[in-house]
Amino acid sequence: GPIRESNIYLGETYDANHEIDNWNMSGSSSDGWEKALLATANTPPRLVPQMIPPIRKKETLSAERIWQDSRGKWIYDFGVNVAGVPLLKVKQPKGTKVTIRFAESIDSANSLDFQSTGWIHHGEIFKDQYICKGKGVEEWSPRFTYHGYRYAELSGLSGKPDLETLKLIVVHSDVSNTGQFACANEQINKLHELAIRTVKNNLHGIPTDCPIREKCGWLGDVHAYVKMANMNFQLENFWHKYLEDIRSGASKEEKNTLFHERYNNTFYFADKAAGIPYMIAPGKRLCGVASPDWGTVQVQLPWWIYVYYGNKQLLSDYYPQMKQWTLYVNSLAKDEERKKLYDMRTNSIVYQGLGDWCPPKYASENKTPVEFTSTAFHYLDTKIMREVAGILGKAEDEALFSRLKEEIATEMRAVFYDPENKTFGSQTADAMALDLGIVPEGDEDKVSRSIVENMNSHSEGFMNCGIFGISRIGSMLARHGNAEAAWQMFTKKGEHSFEWMWTAADATTLWESLPINEISREGALNASHNHPMQAGYDITFFEDIAGIAPDPSGFGFKVIRFEPLFCDYLPWAKAQIVTPYGVVSSNWEKTGGTLKWEISIPPNSSGLVIPPYSGKCTVNGEEIELCTFLKMEKKEDKNHYTFPSGNYQLIFHDLSASTY
Numbered sequence: 001g002p003i004r005e006s007n008i009y010l011g012e013t014y015d016a017n018h019e020i021d022n023w024n025m026s027g028s029s030s031d032g033w034e035k036a037l038l039a040t041a042n043t044p045p046r047l048v049p050q051m052i053p054p055i056r057k058k059e060t061l062s063a064e065r066i067w068q069d070s071r072g073k074w075i076y077d078f079g080v081n082v083a084g085v086p087l088l089k090v091k092q093p094k095g096t097k098v099t100i101r102f103a104e105s106i107d108s109a110n111s112l113d114f115q116s117t118g119w120i121h122h123g124e125i126f127k128d129q130y131i132c133k134g135k136g137v138e139e140w141s142p143r144f145t146y147h148g149y150r151y152a153e154l155s156g157l158s159g160k161p162d163l164e165t166l167k168l169i170v171v172h173s174d175v176s177n178t179g180q181f182a183c184a185n186e187q188i189n190k191l192h193e194l195a196i197r198t199v200k201n202n203l204h205g206i207p208t209d210c211p212i213r214e215k216c217g218w219l220g221d222v223h224a225y226v227k228m229a230n231m232n233f234q235l236e237n238f239w240h241k242y243l244e245d246i247r248s249g250a251s252k253e254e255k256n257t258l259f260h261e262r263y264n265n266t267f268y269f270a271d272k273a274a275g276i277p278y279m280i281a282p283g284k285r286l287c288g289v290a291s292p293d294w295g296t297v298q299v300q301l302p303w304w305i306y307v308y309y310g311n312k313q314l315l316s317d318y319y320p321q322m323k324q325w326t327l328y329v330n331s332l333a334k335d336e337e338r339k340k341l342y343d344m345r346t347n348s349i350v351y352q353g354l355g356d357w358c359p360p361k362y363a364s365e366n367k368t369p370v371e372f373t374s375t376a377f378h379y380l381d382t383k384i385m386r387e388v389a390g391i392l393g394k395a396e397d398e399a400l401f402s403r404l405k406e407e408i409a410t411e412m413r414a415v416f417y418d419p420e421n422k423t424f425g426s427q428t429a430d431a432m433a434l435d436l437g438i439v440p441e442g443d444e445d446k447v448s449r450s451i452v453e454n455m456n457s458h459s460e461g462f463m464n465c466g467i468f469g470i471s472r473i474g475s476m477l478a479r480h481g482n483a484e485a486a487w488q489m490f491t492k493k494g495e496h497s498f499e500w501m502w503t504a505a506d507a508t509t510l511w512e513s514l515p516i517n518e519i520s521r522e523g524a525l526n527a528s529h530n531h532p533m534q535a536g537y538d539i540t541f542f543e544d545i546a547g548i549a550p551d552p553s554g555f556g557f558k559v560i561r562f563e564p565l566f567c568d569y570l571p572w573a574k575a576q577i578v579t580p581y582g583v584v585s586s587n588w589e590k591t592g593g594t595l596k597w598e599i600s601i602p603p604n605s606s607g608l609v610i611p612p613y614s615g616k617c618t619v620n621g622e623e624i625e626l627c628t629f630l631k632m633e634k635k636e637d638k639n640h641y642t643f644p645s646g647n648y649q650l651i652f653h654d655l656s657a658s659t660y
Contacts, residue, residue, distance in 0.1 A: 003143070008215065011126050012142035016133035017094070048244070051237045053174035055204055060087065061168040066161070069111040074154040074161050077106075078168045080508040081150040081530055083201040083211035085141045086128060087167040090157065094134025098156040100166070101127045102149035104212065104529040105506075112153045115526040118213025126212070146171050148201060148212030148530050150508065173203040176578070179232040181541050183573035187491050188541060191498055195535035198509040199229055202532045206242060206282065210512065210528035216280045217245065220294035220354065221533035224467040226301065228538035230308035231577060239305050240314065242281070246298060247321055249286070250277040258288035261341075262370055264354055275324045292332065293353040293370075293468070296377040298325045303384045310556020310580050315388050322388065323397065326381045330404060333378065342371070348404075348411040350374040356428045356466035357533070358513045360520040366458045368428040372416055373468055376432045379408040383436065409438050419443075423450035428469025430454070434476040448480035455489070460496035462516065463489055470514075471536020478544045478565040486540070487569040510534040546575030546586045551608050560584050562599055563610040581605040588612075595652040599643075607643040609650075614639070616653040624650070 001020060005013040022028045061084075063076040086100050103112035119125045126147060130140050154166050181192055202208040206217040222242070229235055254272040260279070261268050267288065277295050278286035290298075302318045305311050315322075332338060333350045342351045353374035355367070382405040389397035412433075416424045422443055424433045430451045433439045439447045451473065455461055465473055477486035493499050496517045501507040505515035512531040515521035543549040547564030550557050557579035564573065567590060576585035582602025589596050601607040611617060617624040624630065624641070631642040 006142070006144040008145050009122050009126060010124055010145075011128040011147070012145045013129040013131075014140060014142065015131040016138060016140070017131060019133070050205070050241055052205070052241045053176075053238075055171055056174040057085075057169045057171055058174070059170040061170065062163050063166070063168075066163065067110065069153075070109055071111065072155075073111065074157070075106070075110065075112065076152040076154065076166050076168075078150055078152070080197065081148065081201070082168065082170045082197070082509075083146055083148050083172055083204065083530070084168045084170045085146050086152060087139070087141050087169050088130055089137060089139045089164055089166075090130075090132065091137045092132040092134065092158060094132060096132040096134070096156060096158065098130045098132065098154070099127055100129070101125055101153040101155075102147045102212070103151045103153070104149060105525075106151055112151055113525075116213070116529050118528070121213070141169060146204070146211065148210060148528075171204075172200050173205060173238065175203060175238060176234040177232065178234045178578035179542065179575065180577075181538075181546060181573075181575040183541070183545055184570045185491060187499055188545070190502065191490065192538055192541055194501075194508065194510055195228065195532075195538040196232060198530055198535055199225065199232070199532045201509065201530050203233075203238065206245060207238075207532070209533065210530050212530065213528055216283065216285060217242065218280055218294065218533075219246065219277060219290055219297040220279075220357065221467070221531070223297040223300045223304075224357075224471055224533045225536040225538075226297075226304045227308070227471070228536055228542070229532075230304060231539060231542045234578070236305060236309040236311060239301055240311075243301055243314070243318060245282040246277050247318070249281040249283075250275055250298075250321070259352070260288055260291040260294075260354065261352055262355075273324075273328070275321055276328055277325075291353045292329045292350045292374040293355070293377050295325055295329075296381055298322060299381040299384050303388065307550055307555045308557075310558065312391065316392055319388065319392060319394075322381075322385060326378075326385050326401070326404075329378045329381065333375070346411060346415065348375065348378075348408040349415060350378050356426075356468045358527075358531075359428075359464055359466035359469070360459075360514055360516045361523050362459050362464060362517070362519070364458060366426050366454065366464055368426040368466070368469070369416075372412075372424065372426075372429050373432065375408060375412055376429075376436055376438065379405060379412065379438060380436050382408060412438055413440060421450065422446035423454070426469075427451050427454050427459075427463060427473060428465045431465070431469050431472040431476045434480060435472045445481040448477055448482045451477060452482055452485045455485070460517070461488070462492055462496040467533045467536065470534060471539065474537055474540035475544050478540065483544075483565045484569065486544075487566055490537075490540075542575050542577070545570075545573045547573075547588070547612075548575055548577060548584055548586045553608070554606070556580055557584060558605050560601060560605060560607045561610070562586055562607055564588055564597075564612050567595060567612040576600075579605070590655070593653070593655050595655060597650040597652070598648070599650070600647050601643055601645045603645045605645055609641045609643050610638055611641070611650070611652065613652045613655055615655075618651045618653075620649055 002014050002018040061078045064079040065077040104116045105113045107113040128142050201211050207222050208215045209218045209221050253274040256269050257272050272289050277290045279290050299322045302314045333348050351371045353370045355370040382401045386401040430447050474486045500516050505521045509530045511524050511529045512527040513524040544565045547562050549561040551559040551561040553559045572589040574587035585600040587598045619627050633640045
């Protein structure tokens with residue numbers, strides 16, 4: 001047949017001279033075809049349908065610019081970095097070999113720069129090749145590969161190509177885009193756009209880390225952005241399939257195999273029990289047994305599916321794996337042999353892990369210790385397991401995990417917390433401690449303030465977080481008295497800002513290490529430019545700017561929390577989400593001294609509404625105090641109103657005199 005070579009990384013070679021006419025039509029001859037071989041090894045124990053959307057061609061892009069480089073190659077710039085396949089349209093003599101190569105960036109000579117593609121690990125630069133049959137206009141796209149790229153290099157043609165010669169077809173799993181967000185600030189809208197594009201580029205039957213160099217389902221990447229992904233896309237079945245990938249890959253016992261000790265460069269060997277996952281799922285490349293901060297996804301992912309989609313059955317289905325993982329990490333914390341390298345006095349601290357992966361670079365470092373992030377995730381695992389055990393009626397387990405949770409929190413405060421300066425030592429540590437509930441009661445606002453002080457003293461007034469901090473820092477600042485600092489972080493200009501990513505690095509997606517300043521940009525040139533693990537910040541836009549979140553009193557959006565926290569800093573914001581109960585929306589706009597807030601609560605759900613301002617407020621024209629259909633409770637000096645399903649317009653008057 002015409003497909004002479006095909007590799008998911010290296011690309012595809014297609015020789016049109018070997019095409020077989022009508023080979024896929026009924027009635028065509030099968031003479032000369034080899035019979036299918038009966039599989040005798042590596043057969044799955046059972047075949048299960050994948051209940052997820054297929055990968056589809058979603059959009060066709062034309063180049064924004066075409067030029068010829070110094071070597072005579074034609075360079076196509078498609079304007080954005082995406083996952084896709086080329087669409088070639090040529091009229092060339094028989095035997096003409098057309099070669100297309102791919103890259104995420106260009107070098108100083110305006111030729112393709114292959115640094116970020118990782119080709120050196122595969123031994124060859126990625127390319128697709130088409131050999132013409134010479135019969136009129138020929139159109140072709142590869143079938144069994146895809147690439148992550150913005151730029152393409154075209155060679156082998158006789159004559160000058162044009163815009164029609166080469167286009168780019170965007171491909172990804174055809175998940176529904178169920179969330180929408182926009183606001184008055186274009187920089188925040190741009191950040192949202194980059195996050196959405198990067199996530200879609202990495203949905204290809206599995207959640208990949210990047211679409212060009214590895215294409216692997218790293219476990220730790222997923223839990224770094226799962227919440228924002230659930231707000232933007234319908235991923236319930238997609239995540240369920242991935243959970244099965246993790247479970248099936250973890251099912252075997254393995255003797256004397258590789259474990260991660262610290263970061264991604266120190267290892268040890270031990271026996272792996274059946275059920276403990278690897279760093280990657282699925283595939284042949286596993287990269288060792290999952291570290292505590294990566295394997296936590298085995299506990300987190302079923303939980304976040306429940307929180308955002310209300311799927312209680314998955315908690316029951318995956319409970320054995322969730323419990324096994326949590327107890328396994330607890331045994332690591334208590335392993336006398338492993339503690340010899342660190343501190344024999346601890347009993348709940350987990351020292352193994354990769355840490356707060358890929359933070360930006362600054363002149364002075366302020367790293368979050370591996371033992372903080374790994375122990376924090378162990379705390380989160382026990383916290384989730386206590387909740388799940390309670391939901392499933394497992395009283396003995398609920399008591400066990402409640403006890404472990406308190407033991408971990410107590411030791412974390414003793415080991416990491418500075419009670420005088422109200423900090424756990426870094427921006428990520430403080431943000432995680434606030435998010436997970438590790439901060440001593442009453443110190444929350446002071447720890448939030450410590451984040452601001454750290455930003456000003458260590459990172460030029462900007463964030464210094466890897467993937468575990470960036471998904472939390474905006475919300476934790478906003479929810480604990482520092483919304484203005486969060487706003488300044490998201491909207492900061494110049495070097496040491498999100499804006500630097502596109503003004504100086506020309507980024508159209510999120511890089512593996514964000515190029516937020518020059519030292520970070522230079523250090524990230526040979527890393528992937530398309531990594532969704534950095535997209536976690538987008539959750540703040542939905543939950544804290546627009547003000548929509550699932551409430552713990554009714555997960556799966558049975559109860560919706562409405563609480564916008566940025567109304568003092570921009571004139572309008574809006575978001576809507578398709579939930580299991582229908583469309584939820586929040587749309588607020590401020591003009592003069594008045595704020596108008598429209599919310600929509602679907603049938604069979606309710607809203608917990610926390611007004612952004614005190615003082616005079618009307619609901620659908622009636623003073624809020626006179627609305628007998630509302631229930632009000634005061635918590636933390638704020639009024640919390642329970643709204644039934646319906647559409648409401650809240651108007652707040654005289655804002656200058658009505659702040660909390």
